[in-house]
Amino acid sequence: MARTAHGQCGPTAYTALETAMRARLGRECLYMPSGRLGLYVALRHWCPPGGRVLMSPVNDDVILFVVLAAGLRPVQAPLRATDGSLDVDAVPASVWSGLSAVLTTNLYGNPDPAPRLRARCDRLGIPLFEDCAHAIGSATAGRPVGGFGDAAVFSLSKHVGARTGGFLALADPGLRAPLELARDALLDPVRRRAELTYAVRPYAEAAVRGLRLAPAARAGLRLLGLQERPGIRMPLRPAELEQALDRGPSLSGLHSWARVDLHDYRATPGRSRLRRLERLLGRLDGRLAAHRAGTRRLLATRWAAPGAALRPVQPLFRVPLLVDDRDAAITALARRRITVGYLYDPPLDAYAGDPFTEPSPAPADAAWFARHALPVDPLLADRVVDVLTGAGIGPAETRRGG
Numbered sequence: 071m072a073r074t075a076h077g078q079c080g081p082t083a084y085t086a087l088e089t090a091m092r093a094r095l096g097r098e099c100l101y102m103p104s105g106r107l108g109l110y111v112a113l114r115h116w117c118p119p120g121g122r123v124l125m126s127p128v129n130d131d132v133i134l135f136v137v138l139a140a141g142l143r144p145v146q147a148p149l150r151a152t153d154g155s156l157d158v159d160a161v162p163a164s165v166w167s168g169l170s171a172v173l174t175t176n177l178y179g180n181p182d183p184a185p186r187l188r189a190r191c192d193r194l195g196i197p198l199f200e201d202c203a204h205a206i207g208s209a210t211a212g213r214p215v216g217g218f219g220d221a222a223v224f225s226l227s228k229h230v231g232a233r234t235g236g237f238l239a240l241a242d243p244g245l246r247a248p249l250e251l252a253r254d255a256l257l258d259p260v261r262r263r264a265e266l267t268y269a270v271r272p273y274a275e276a277a278v279r280g281l282r283l284a285p286a287a288r289a290g291l292r293l294l295g296l297q298e299r300p301g302i303r304m305p306l307r308p309a310e311l312e313q314a315l316d317r318g319p320s321l322s323g324l325h326s327w328a329r330v331d332l333h334d335y336r337a338t339p340g341r342s343r344l345r346r347l348e349r350l351l352g353r354l355d356g357r358l359a360a361h362r363a364g365t366r367r368l369l370a371t372r373w374a375a376p377g378a379a380l381r382p383v384q385p386l387f388r389v390p391l392l393v394d395d396r397d398a399a400i401t402a403l404a405r406r407r408i409t410v411g412y413l414y415d416p417p418l419d420a421y422a423g424d425p426f427t428e429p430s431p432a433p434a435d436a437a438w439f440a441r442h443a444l445p446v447d448p449l450l451a452d453r454v455v456d457v458l459t460g461a462g463i464g465p466a467e468t469r470r471g472g
Contacts, residue, residue, distance in 0.1 A: 083339075083344060084101035084344070086348050087101050087235070087237075087344070087347055087348060087351060088100065088101055088237070090348075090351055090352070091224070091237050091239070091351075094214070095214055095216055095217060095222075095239055096214070096217060097216070097217060097222075097239045097240060097241065097243075098239065098240045098242075098243035098246050099237045099238070099239050099240075100237065100238045100239075100240065100246055100249055100250055100253065101235070101236075101237060102223070102235070102236045102237060102238050102253060103234065103235060103236070103257065103334065103335060103336055103337050103338070103339060104225065104227070104234070104235070104236050104332055104334075104335035104336070105201070105202075105203045105223040105224060105225035105227075105236040106132055106133070106136050106223075106328060106332070106335050107236075107253070107256060107321075107335055107336055108221075108223040108224075108236055108237065108238035108253075109133070109136050109173075109199070109201065109223045110136050110139060110140055110256075110321055110328075111238060111249055111252045111253055111256070112199055112220075112221040112223065112238060112249075113136070113137065113140035113142060113171070113199070114140050114141075114252065115221075115245070115248070115249060115252060116170075116171060116197045116199075116220065116221070117140065117142055117170045117171050117197070118170060119141040119142075119319075120141065120142070120143065121141075121142050121143065121169075121170025121171065122142070122143045122145045122168055122169050122170055122428070123137055123142050123143065123144055123145060123169070123170060123171045123172070123173055124145045124147050124156075124161070124165070124166075124169050124171070124172045124173065125137065125144055125145065125146065125147060125172075125173040125175070125418075126146070126147055126149060126154070126156060126173075126174075126175040126177065126182075126418075126436075127146040127147070127149070127417035127418040127419050127420075127430055127433070127436045127440075128149060128154045128175070128177060128414045128415075128417055128418075128436050128439060128440050128443075129175050129177070129201075129414055129418060130412075130414060131303050131304055131327075131330075131414075131418065131421065131422075132327070132328060132330055132331065132332075133173075133175075133201065134418050134421075134422060134426070134427065135324050135327035135328050136321075136324075136328055137173075138311075138315065138319060138324060138426065139319055139320060139321045139323065139324040139327075139328055140319065140321075141318075141319035142170065142171075142319075143427075143428060144418070144422075144426070144427040144428065145165060145169065145427070145428040146417065146418055146419040146427055146428060146429055146430040146433070146436075147161055147165075147430060148160035148161060148430055148431060148432040148433075148435065148436065149430075149435050149436040149439060150435060150439075151435035151436075151438050151439050152375040152376060152377070152378070152392075152439075153177070153180045153375055153378070153390065153439075154175075154177040154178070154180065154390065154436070154439045154440075154443065155175075155176075155177065155180055155181070155182045155183065156174065156175070156182045156183060156187065157432075157435070158183055158186050158187065158190065160431075160432050160435075161431070162431050165431060166190070166194065169194065169196055170196055171191075171196050171197045171198070171199055172187055172190070172191055172196065172197075172198050172199070173199045173200075173201060174187065174198070174199070174200045174201055174219070175201050175204075176200065176201060176202055176203075176204055176205035176208060176215050177204060177390070177414075178204050178386050178387055178388040178389065178390050178412070178445055179204045179205045179207070179208045179361075179384050179385065179386035179387045179388070180205075180208070180384065180386065180390075181205065181208050181209070181210035181215050181384070182200075183210075184198075184200065184210055184211070184215065184218035184219070185210070185211045185218065187218070188218045188219070197219070197220040197221070198218060198219040198220055199219050199220065199221050199222070199223070200215065200216050200218060200219035200221075200222035200223070201222075201223055202215050202216040202222050202223060202224045202225075202239075203223065203224065203225035203227075203228055203236075204228055204386075204387040204388070205384075205387070206224055206225075206228065206229050206230070206354070206358075207229060207354075207358040207361070207362075207384070207385040208384040208385065208386075209382075209384070216239050217239075219241065220240075220241050220242070221238060221239065221240055221241070222238070222239040223236060223237070223238055223239075224236050224237040224239065226347060226350070226351065227332070228387050229354065229357050229358065229361065229385070229387055230347075230350045230351055230353075230354055230357070231350060231357070232346065232347050232350045232351075233332075234332075234334060234337075234339065234343060234347070235339065235343075235347050238253075256321065256336055257336055257337070257338045258336045258337050258338060259338055260337070260338045260339070260340045261337065298330045298331065299330070299331070302413045302414070302415055303415075303416070303421050304327070304330050306421065306422060306426075307327075308426070311324075311327070311426065312425070321336075357385075358385040359385070360448075360449055361385035361386060361387065361448045361449065362383055362384070362385040362448075363448070363451075364389070364447075364448025364449050364450070364451035365383055365384065365385060365386045365389050365448045365451075366383050367448070367451040367452065367455070368389040368391060368446055368448060368451050368454070368455070369383065369389065371391070371455055371458075372465050373391035373392055373393055373444070373458065373463070373465045373466075374389075374391060374392070375390070375392055376468055385448075386448055387412075388412050388445035388446060388447060388448070389445070389446045389448050389451075390439075390443040390444065390445055390446075391443070391444045391446055391458075392439075392442045392443060392444070392465060392466040393442060393444045393458070393463050393464070393465060393466055394442070394463070394464040394465060394466050394467070395463065395464070396441065396442060396443070396444050398461065398463060399444050399458060399461070399463045400444070402457050402458065402460075402461035402463065403454065403457050403458075405457075406453065406457050408450060408453060408454060408457065410444065410445060410446075411445070412445045413443075413445065414440055415440040415441060415443075416437065416440060417430070417433060417436045417437055417440050419433060420433070420437065442466040
């Protein structure tokens with residue numbers, strides 16, 4: 071593996087990973103240490119400072135902070151209540167006017183209406199960005215998700231289970247060189263301690279699971295002040311955030327928000343990390359098949375969104391079942407040592423508000439979905455169905471008009 075004189079990975083270090091992803095997607099792919107760094111690089115390249123970016127309010131709060139770090143104004147979009155996808159028809163003309171870009175989410179792997187968004191962006195003369203962190207195996211309109219935008223970001227932390235790494239996929243391969251330079255300018259150097267931690271983490275986590283120590287481990291993190299999310303959303307810290315933005319938007323200025331859940335998001339990967347990424351990416355098709363099978367099982371239940379079983383089955387990262395009492399469902403699952411993650415409640419406009427985001431013009435469906443969605447790991451489909459059935463968890467009453 072090529073390395074520079076300072077121990078950094080050379081230009082050929084990522085070749086195997088990029089080649090594999092290029093073959094899968096049919097687009098030029100640039101390796102990134104994380105999807106969030108890839109998104110930041112894309113936003114800075116395409117969007118003028120102060121520009122407005124249409125995005126989903128049911129999304130990881132880290133994405134909000136990445137948009138802010140790029141010097142842009144997040145604009146929250148209306149969503150469909152059934153699956154949390156962008157509702158193109160509910161976006162008023164006044165919101166479309168003046169946008170600098172549109173950012174899809176493909177929440178849990180359910181594709182956003184990329185062909186319609188592509189056509190709209192073309193008419194407006196603005197870029198379309200696809201956040202494909204949850205959707206590495208999803209497809210729509212006969213093309214893989216990530217094949218519609220000017221740029222698309224992928225994460226290897228999700229389906230691949232690598233807890234590191236990602237890609238920036240490009241419609242124009244001629245942009246690879248400047249975006250590669252932009253990436254390299256943001257990278258932190260290889261740190262031996264971080265690489266050692268990454269190498270031993272899978273074994274430590276397996277030991278914790280085997281000894282059933284996960285609750286004790288989480289309690290220890292809270293006691294040491296290392297638990298960054300006491301609730302679903304990270305603490306906003308609005309006064310600090312305003313001060314950081316007043317100093318000028320930058321990824322470094324918003325580092326304490328952008329790094330949550332992934333402190334190595336800018337780290338140059340070492341040799342062992344890249345080799346593990348290559349092994350895990352090579353197993354992706356098997357993982358996708360397992361996710362698709364579990365998704366099919368969950369979409370056949372009474373908690374599935376109306377009409378979901380009639381659509382093509384995607385290998386969803388999580389299946390958003392719609393339940394009447396999500397807290398009761400989470401409690402019932404926790405008793406069986408099944409942890410529910412990737413909750414995005416409340417929506418970002420309710421979480422952040424002014425001056426940090428422009429609220430959705432029609433927030434009700436997003437709020438309903440965020441409150442009732444139970445993101446289920448499809449690899450645990452049978453166990454989850456047994457728990458929800460035994461606990462008497464009912465389906466959410468379908469929202470009228472959703």
